[in-house]
Amino acid sequence: MLSITVGMEITHLGSGSRGNSTLLKSGSTRVLVDCGFSLRQMEIRLGLVGVEPTSIDGILVTHHHADHSRSAMRAAKLWGASLHANLGTASRMGWGPISECRTFGDLERISISDDLSLLPIPVPHEDADNVAVIATNGDGRRAGIVTDLGEPTVELKRHLSGCSHVSVEANYDLRRLMSGPYPESLKRRISSRGGHLSNSQTAEMLAEILHPALDSIVLCHLSEKNNAPHLAESEVLLHIGDRYSGDLSISKQDGPEFSHWLGQVEPEGGVRRLSVP
Ligand SMILES: [Zn+2]
Numbered sequence: 625m626l627s628i629t630v631g632m633e634i635t636h637l638g639s640g641s642r643g644n645s646t647l648l649k650s651g652s653t654r655v656l657v658d659c660g661f662s663l664r665q666m667e668i669r670l671g672l673v674g675v676e677p678t679s680i681d682g683i684l685v686t687h688h689h690a691d692h693s694r695s696a697m698r699a700a701k702l703w704g705a706s707l708h709a710n711l712g713t714a715s716r717m718g719w720g721p722i723s724e725c726r727t728f729g730d731l732e733r734i735s736i737s738d739d740l741s742l743l744p745i746p747v748p749h750e751d752a753d754n755v756a757v758i759a760t761n762g763d764g765r766r767a768g769i770v771t772d773l774g775e776p777t778v779e780l781k782r783h784l785s786g787c788s789h790v791s792v793e794a795n796y797d798l799r800r801l802m803s804g805p806y807p808e809s810l811k812r813r814i815s816s817r818g819g820h821l822s823n824s825q826t827a828e829m830l831a832e833i834l835h836p837a838l839d840s841i842v843l844c845h846l847s848e849k850n851n852a853p854h855l856a857e858s859e860v861l862l863h864i865g866d867r868y869s870g871d872l873s874i875s876k877q878d879g880p881e882f883s884h885w886l887g888q889v890e891p892e893g894g895v896r897r898l899s900v901p
């Protein structure tokens with residue numbers, strides 16, 4: 625029997641403390657996880673990957689911090705997209721539930737279309753009600769988008785173990801953070817249970833969730849002061865390099881630089897480098 629594969633495409637439009645947004649495409653459905661750049665920057669970055677902003681169906685905001693939420697409401701209204709956030713985030717943003725924003729509960733599946741659904745998983749992060757997102761396409765292929773958490777939970781790891789693609793933050797190198805310019809209180813906050821994942825926490829988590837069907841990993845939300853791409857990459861390779869043969873990429877602040885495909889045959893193993901400035 626002929627089966628139609630819709631696939632799923634994952635593109636980081638940029639990632640870091642100055643803004644985050646990830647574009648998910650499956651069939652004719654287009655969704656953004658976070659909308660943390662200015663409206664103008666969002667439209668420029670979507671334009672670079674050939675996506676008309678008004679074609680965005682939905683925007684899910686993981687938590688209220690500005691680097692994830694900055695232009696979400698304005699973009700949703702202007703582009704005619706549905707806006708999704710949990711109650712904690714909606715109230716911190718001053719968004720009216722029902723009238724302006726569709727609220728979701730922990731682990732409550734959000735069906736955007738037959739081609740794409742999103743599962744929010746609560747993660748510990750400062751004073752925020754943050755969620756990681758597992759996106760599932762019409763073929764049952766899954767991608768995890770995970771940023772801004774002090775430590776991975778058992779539940780999160782269980783869900784990531786079924787993903788073909790994982791985008792996860794590698795926020796700081798512990799030695800660089802501790803010897804760097806930040807005040808002691810901020811160093812403690814970043815490295816606490818409610819802060820961000822260090823390179824070694826991320827590497828250890830990836831070693832735990834690694835499975836043969838994991839095709840691609842993107843390290844994201846790297847601190848520009850307390851990390852460097854080569855540090856994050858080498859730490860992850862140290863932990864999984866001998867068992868992992870998929871693609872390992874790093875998303876930087878000034879994206880988009882590449883897209884990953886799940887469920888489609890691509891010449892370079894499901895990753896395409898974008899030729900954008
Ligand atoms: Zn953030």
Ligand SMILES: [Zn+2]
Pocket residue numbers: 687689749752772
């Ligand atoms: Zn945050």
